[in-house]
Amino acid sequence: MNSKSYCLILLSIIISVYFYSCEIKEPTAPEWDVNLNLPFTSKSYDIFDIIKRSGNVGYDSLNNDFVYLYGESDYERKFGEDIKFDGYPETNINALTAVQFDTSLTIDDSTFILKADFLNGNLSFKFLNSSSDYSVRASIKNLFQNSDNDTARIDANVNTNSPTIINLNLENYHLKNSNPDNTLKMRIYFQSASQFPVSFSYELSEYSIKTFEGRLKPLNTGISTDEVLDPFGSDVPEGEINFASISPNKNFIILKKYSDLYQVDFANISLIGENKNGNRVRLKYLKYGNSGDPVDSVFTLTLASGRDSTAFPMNQDNSNILEFINNIPKKIILVRNDILNSSYQNGMVKYTDSLTIKLQIQVPLDISITKPIVFSDTVDAGISDESQRKELDNAKNLQFSLITENRIPLKAVSKILILDSAFNTLLAISKIVGNQPDSTVTVNAAPVGVNGFSNNVNTTVFSAELDSAQINLLKQMGKVIYEYKLYTDPNLIPPPLTTVKISGSNLIKFTGFGKLKYRINF
Amino acid sequence: MINILKLLFALLLIFIFSINKLYAQNFINVRGLAMGKTSVADSYELDAFNNNPANILKQKSNNNATVYFSAFLNINYNQNSSYLSTSFYNKYFTGGTAENPVYLSEKDKQDIINSASGEPVYVFANLKDVSVVYNSENSGSFGLSLEEKVAGNFILSKDFLELGLYGNEINRVYDLSGVSHNAAWVRQLNLTYAKNFKIKNNNLIDNIAVGVSVKPQFGQYYTTTQKNNLSVTTNNSFEIQGNGQAEFLFSSTSEDNIPTATFKPAGFGFGFDIGMNADLKDVSEYGRLNLGLSVNEFGYITWTQNTNKYFYNGNFLLTDITNKEQRDSLNEIIKNTKTVVPSFTTALPANIRLGLSYKIFPVKNEIALKNKTLETATISIEYIQGLSNNFSETTASILGIGGEYNISDVFCPRTGFSFGGSQGFVFSLGLGVEAGPVMIDVGTYNLSGIFNPNSTSKLSGAFSIKFKIN
Numbered sequence: 001m002n003s004k005s006y007c008l009i010l011l012s013i014i015i016s017v018y019f020y021s022c023e024i025k026e027p028t029a030p031e032w033d034v035n036l037n038l039p040f041t042s043k044s045y046d047i048f049d050i051i052k053r054s055g056n057v058g059y060d061s062l063n064n065d066f067v068y069l070y071g072e073s074d075y076e077r078k079f080g081e082d083i084k085f086d087g088y089p090e091t092n093i094n095a096l097t098a099v100q101f102d103t104s105l106t107i108d109d110s111t112f113i114l115k116a117d118f119l120n121g122n123l124s125f126k127f128l129n130s131s132s133d134y135s136v137r138a139s140i141k142n143l144f145q146n147s148d149n150d151t152a153r154i155d156a157n158v159n160t161n162s163p164t165i166i167n168l169n170l171e172n173y174h175l176k177n178s179n180p181d182n183t184l185k186m187r188i189y190f191q192s193a194s195q196f197p198v199s200f201s202y203e204l205s206e207y208s209i210k211t212f213e214g215r216l217k218p219l220n221t222g223i224s225t226d227e228v229l230d231p232f233g234s235d236v237p238e239g240e241i242n243f244a245s246i247s248p249n250k251n252f253i254i255l256k257k258y259s260d261l262y263q264v265d266f267a268n269i270s271l272i273g274e275n276k277n278g279n280r281v282r283l284k285y286l287k288y289g290n291s292g293d294p295v296d297s298v299f300t301l302t303l304a305s306g307r308d309s310t311a312f313p314m315n316q317d318n319s320n321i322l323e324f325i326n327n328i329p330k331k332i333i334l335v336r337n338d339i340l341n342s343s344y345q346n347g348m349v350k351y352t353d354s355l356t357i358k359l360q361i362q363v364p365l366d367i368s369i370t371k372p373i374v375f376s377d378t379v380d381a382g383i384s385d386e387s388q389r390k391e392l393d394n395a396k397n398l399q400f401s402l403i404t405e406n407r408i409p410l411k412a413v414s415k416i417l418i419l420d421s422a423f424n425t426l427l428a429i430s431k432i433v434g435n436q437p438d439s440t441v442t443v444n445a446a447p448v449g450v451n452g453f454s455n456n457v458n459t460t461v462f463s464a465e466l467d468s469a470q471i472n473l474l475k476q477m478g479k480v481i482y483e484y485k486l487y488t489d490p491n492l493i494p495p496p497l498t499t500v501k502i503s504g505s506n507l508i509k510f511t512g513f514g515k516l517k518y519r520i521n522f
Numbered sequence: 523m524i525n526i527l528k529l530l531f532a533l534l535l536i537f538i539f540s541i542n543k544l545y546a547q548n549f550i551n552v553r554g555l556a557m558g559k560t561s562v563a564d565s566y567e568l569d570a571f572n573n574n575p576a577n578i579l580k581q582k583s584n585n586n587a588t589v590y591f592s593a594f595l596n597i598n599y600n601q602n603s604s605y606l607s608t609s610f611y612n613k614y615f616t617g618g619t620a621e622n623p624v625y626l627s628e629k630d631k632q633d634i635i636n637s638a639s640g641e642p643v644y645v646f647a648n649l650k651d652v653s654v655v656y657n658s659e660n661s662g663s664f665g666l667s668l669e670e671k672v673a674g675n676f677i678l679s680k681d682f683l684e685l686g687l688y689g690n691e692i693n694r695v696y697d698l699s700g701v702s703h704n705a706a707w708v709r710q711l712n713l714t715y716a717k718n719f720k721i722k723n724n725n726l727i728d729n730i731a732v733g734v735s736v737k738p739q740f741g742q743y744y745t746t747t748q749k750n751n752l753s754v755t756t757n758n759s760f761e762i763q764g765n766g767q768a769e770f771l772f773s774s775t776s777e778d779n780i781p782t783a784t785f786k787p788a789g790f791g792f793g794f795d796i797g798m799n800a801d802l803k804d805v806s807e808y809g810r811l812n813l814g815l816s817v818n819e820f821g822y823i824t825w826t827q828n829t830n831k832y833f834y835n836g837n838f839l840l841t842d843i844t845n846k847e848q849r850d851s852l853n854e855i856i857k858n859t860k861t862v863v864p865s866f867t868t869a870l871p872a873n874i875r876l877g878l879s880y881k882i883f884p885v886k887n888e889i890a891l892k893n894k895t896l897e898t899a900t901i902s903i904e905y906i907q908g909l910s911n912n913f914s915e916t917t918a919s920i921l922g923i924g925g926e927y928n929i930s931d932v933f934c935p936r937t938g939f940s941f942g943g944s945q946g947f948v949f950s951l952g953l954g955v956e957a958g959p960v961m962i963d964v965g966t967y968n969l970s971g972i973f974n975p976n977s978t979s980k981l982s983g984a985f986s987i988k989f990k991i992n
Contacts (some may be wrong), residue, residue, distance in 0.1 A: 032626035034689035513760035
C-alpha cells in the first residue's frame with residue numbers, strides 16, 4: 001500500500017467520524033403551556049328574551065318602546081241544533097166527508113214564520129176510523145217539498161175501524177208564507193160514498209230549524225261553558241306581578257255575530273281567570289254593560305239586531321280588570337246564556353250562524369314584583385365530539401370573568417347548574433362565581449328615573465377560577481339548568497313611584513371571558 | 523494590465539460595501555466551497571458544472587486526463603440559519619418520548635423566540651448521480667451530469683412564535699404575514715460543451731475558453747407561500763378577530779402533494795449556463811492570472827402536474843367560543859380549500875459570477891506549462907450576484923476570496939472567506955487529496971462546524987470522490 005492509499009483511508013476515517021459526530025435523533029414534538037384569552041360569551045337579552053315569548057308581548061315605539069302584555073280569549077258558539085222549538089201538541093179537528101174545506105193548523109203560539117227550513121222534526125196526522133171507509137186528499141199550501149218545490153200533499157185511504165197515520169218528515173220540507181204566520185194552511189177533502197162525520201188530529205214534534213225568517217219568539221239557547229287556555233301565552237310565570245295600570249282604550253269585551261241575526265243577549269256572563277297556582281279571580285263588569293250600572297261578577301251584554309259587533313270598553317272604573325290581570329290567568333273560563341230576539345222583532349237566523357264573545361286585554365309592563373317571578377329551563381348540553389372532550393384534558397386552569405351590564409330595572413337572582421345526563425350535579429357555576437351559600441348570583445337592577453324607566457346601567461363583575469379537575473367535569477356534561485328570579489328593587493325606585501316601566505330597548509348584556517391555561521401537545 | 527487589475531479591485535470593493543443584505547447562495551462545488559465560494563475563474567473539470575461551463579476543460583496544471591467521472595459520490599449539504607443547529611433541534615424536538623415529551627419552560631420558549639424570530643432557515647442539498655467530462659484533443663470538452671437538487675427555506679415571524687408559544691395577549695395584533703416557506707426538488711440533466719481559443723495579436727488575453735450548458739430540468743416537487751397577510755387581533759373585550767388570507771402553491775408528482783420519487787416529473791423546463799475563462803498575459807513570470815465570467819441557471823420550469831393551491835381564509839370573528847356556529851365557522855377556516863390551478867412557471871435561480879484567479883508556479887510560466895508543473899498555490903476572488911429568489915437563492919450579493927496550497931502532488935489544503943449570504947463573514951476550509959486516479963475533496967464554509975457540528979446552525983459539508991482516466 002503506497003502513501004496515497006494511506007491518505008485515502010485516513011481521509012475516509014476523518015470524514016466518517018465527522019459526520020457521525022453530527023447526531024440527529026428521531027423527532028418527538030415538545031409540549032408547552034399557552035395562555036389563551038378567550039371570549040366565552042357576549043350576549044344581550046331584552047325583556048322579550050327573558051320571558052321567552054314574543055307572541056303576547058309588544059312594545060310601543062312612540063313611548064320609549066314601552067313593553068306591554070296582551071291577552072285574548074275568544075269564545076265562539078255556533079247554533080247548530082240549538083235553535084230548537086217545542087212543537088205543537090196533538091190537536092183534534094172534526095169535519096164532514098164529501099165536502100172540501102180549508103183549515104189552519106197552528107204550529108206555534110208566538111213564532112210567525114215567513115220562511116223556514118228544517119233540520120229535523122215530524123208533522124203527523126192521524127185519521128180516525130169511522131163507520132165507513134173513506135179516502136183523504138189534502139194539500140198543505142204553505143209547506144213545500146224540498147225535492148221539487150211541490151206542495152206537500154196527503155193521499156190516503158182510511159178503513160173502517162182502522163185509523164191511518166201519516167208522517168211528514170220536515171227535514172224534506174220547507175215552509176213559506178207571504179206574510180209571517182204561525183199556521184199551516186191546509187185544504188182537505190174526505191171522499192166517501194155518503195156523507196158522514198169524520199175526525200182527525202195533527203201533532204208537531206220538537207224540531208230544529210236550518211234557516212228561519214220571520215218573527216221569532218225570544219229563544220233561550222241554554223247555558224254554555226267554555227274555556228281558553230294560555231291567553232297570555234304558554235309561559236306565564238309564577239309569582240305575583242302588580243301592574244300599575246292597564247293600557248287605556250285597549251281593553252274590551254267584544255260581542256260579535258255572524259249574519260243578520262236577531263238581537264242577542266249574552267246573559268249572565270261569568271268570566272273566571274285562574275292562574276298557575278289555581279287562584280281564581282272573577283272579572284267584574286257593569287251589570288248590563290251600561291255606564292252607571294253596578295259592577296257585578298255576573299253581567300249581561302246585548303248585541304242589538306242591527307249591529308254585527310259591539311265592543312264594551314273596560315277600565316279600572318267600570319271593572320276590576322287590574323285585579324283580574326294581576327292574577328295573570330293561565331286559563332279563563334266563560335259561562336253565559338245566549339238569548340235570541342228578546343226584542344221580538346222580525347229577522348232571520350241560520351243554524352250555521354255563530355256568536356262570539358272576546359275578551360281583549362292589554363296591560364303595560366309598569367309593574368312591581370314583590371314575590372319573584374321565576375323562569376327556569378333545562379337544556380341538553382354536552383360535548384358530543386370525543387376529540388373535543390379529550391382536548392379538555394389539556395386545560396389546566398381557567399380564570400373566568402363575567403361582566404353583566406343591566407339596563408333593565410329588574411333584579412335577577414340566578415342559578416346555573418351543570419349536570420350529567422342522569423341529573424347529578426357536576427358544577428354549580430353560579431356558586432363558583434357568586435360564592436353564595438344558596439348557589440346564586442345576583443344581578444342588580446338598573447336605576448330608575450322619575451318617569452319610571454331605567455336611566456342608567458348597573459354593572460356587576462363576577463370572577464371565578466376553575467382548576468383542571470373542575471374543567472374535566474365538563475366532559476360529563478349532559479344538562480344545564482338555568483333558573484332566574486326577577487324582582488323589582490324598591491330601593492332603586494324613586495318615590496312616589498312604586499313601579500317600574502320596562503322598555504323593549506332595555507338590555508342586559510353578559511360578557512364572559514377568561515384566560516385558559518392550555519397544554520399544547522401533539 | 524495593472525490598471526485593469528486596479529479597476530477590477532476597485533469594482534470589487536464597491537461591491538463589498540454595497541452588500542447590505544446578506545444571504546446564502548447555493549454552492550454545489552466542493553473545491554470552490556472550501557475556497558471562499560470562488561470557482562468562476564479557477565474551477566476544474568466536474569467542479570465546473572453549474573459554475574462556469576467553460577471551466578470543464580480546465581484541469582490542474584499537472585493533470586492531462588481524458589475523462590473525469592463520478593457516480594453518487596458527490597454530495598453537498600448546506601444548512602444556513604442563525605439558530606437551527608443540531609443541538610437546538612435535539613434539545614427541543616427530540617428530548618423526550620411520545621408519552622413523555624420535552625416540556626418547554628418559559629426560558630425555553632423565550633430562547634426559541636429570541637433565536638428563531640424572523641430568522642430564515644435555508645437548506646440546500648445536491649447529489650450528483652452521474653457526472654462525466656470528456657476532453658477531446660481537438661474538439662473541446664464535453665460534459666454530462668445528472669443531479670438531484672433540493673432547496674428550501676422558511677421563516678417564522680416573532681408574532682407567529684409568540685402566539686404559538688405563549689397564546690394570545692389582549693389588545694395586541696399578531697401579524698403573521700412574516701411566515702413563509704419555499705421548497706423545491708429538481709432533477710437536472712446538464713449537457714455542457716467547452717472549447718479553448720487561442721487569441722492572437724492581443725496584448726491582454728492569451729487564450730480564452732468558452733462554454734455553454736443546456737440543462738433540461740425535471741421538476742419533482744415545488745411549494746411556496748404565494749400570499750400571506752394573515753393577522754390575529756384580540757381586543758380588550760377578548761374578542762378574537764382574524765384577517766387576511768394565505769395561499770400556498772404546490773406541484774408534485776403525487777396527487778396529495780407529498781414529495782415522491784418518480785421518473786414522471788411534475789414540471790419540465792430548461793436552464794442555460796454560459797461562461798468564459800480568459801488567460802491574461804504578462805501578469806507575472808511565475809504566475810498566471812485568469813478572469814472568469816459566467817451567467818448560470820438562466821431558465822425556467824413549467825409545473826404542470828398536480829398543480830394545486832391551498833387557500834386559507836383567515837377572516838373570522840370569535841366573540842363566543844361556546845357558540846357552536848362560531849366554532850364550526852372557525853374550524854371551516856382552519857381547514858384549507860384545495861383548488862386545482864393552471865400550470866405555472868418558475869424561474870431558475872439565475873446568477874452572475876465574475877472572478878479572478880492567480881496561479882503561482884515554482885518555475886516560470888512557460889516551463890510550468892510545458893512540463894505540466896503543478897502550481898504551488900492558487901488565489902482567487904469572486905463576486906456572485908443572484909438574480910432570483912427562487913430555490914433558496916436571493917438577489918443579495920456575495921464576495922469570496924480563497925486560496926489553495928499544494929503541499930505536494932497529493933495534498934492541497936484550501937481556505938477562504940466570504941462576505942455575504944446569511945452567514946455574513948464566513949471562513950471556509952477544505953482539503954483535496956489526489957491519489958492517482960482517485961480525487962477526494964472535502965470542504966465546508968463553517969469552520970466551527972468542523973469541531974462542533976452539533977452546535978452550529980450553519981452546517982456546511984461537501985464531499986466528492988472523482989475518478990480520472992488519462
